[in-house]
Amino acid sequence: MKILTVTGYKGGVGKSTTAIHLATYFSDKGKTVLVDGDPNRTSIAWAERGNLPFTVADERQAMKMIGDGEYIVIDTPARPHTDDLKELAKGCDLLILPTAPDVLSLEPMLETARDLGDAKYRALLTIVPPMPSREGELMQKDLIEGGVPVFKTMIRRTVGFPKAALAGVPIRDVTDHRLKDAWQDYVALGNEIMEML
Secondary structure, X not given: OEEEEEOXXXXXXXXXXXXXHHHHHHHOOOOXXXXXXXXXXXXXXXXXXXXXXXXXXXXXXHHHHOOOOOEEEEEOOOOOOHHHHHHHHHOOOEEEEEEOOOHHHHHHHHHHHHHHOOOOEEEEEEEEOOOOOOHHHHHHHHHHHOOOOEEEEXXXXXXXXXXXXXXXXXXXXXXXXXXXXXXXXXXXXXXXXXXXO
16 A cells, blocks of 8 residues: 655645546556545545546545555645644655745745655645746756755646536546646656655
């Protein structure tokens, strides 16, 4: 069993969207359960609106559901305390920290890195503006220079994610061919994670 935890100090950075799409990616590799520990229950609401290719469990029922799961993706509340963050890191194979490429997100991410020390984690740049903007690349460089391990893959901003959430499906199942690149971002991220596991 491999456990991936998606968390961060800042809300509104695509945490639940990342959890949904990583669970979709891993569901093609083996039985996957997404544990929704976010009080907003975003992942559960997404699942209730449509059809996801994996099980979504409320954190209070998760123990019954994860028994034979090969991949467990945990969607946590935003803004965990430092001690909670350290415990989350100890309890999983990889801690994934989504962050937007803006100056307001840089300092919280550097603070998170200081709190985590040598735990196994990676920052993930999400909601990255499309080219010709270089905000994603610049933030990635700043994080690396600040000593933060960062995924090579960046998740581009698109109107497709709200459409997918409304339909209750992953973005790969939205019937708009223009959104294929958005799914490919998560495939690239999943491949990068597989190499780490």
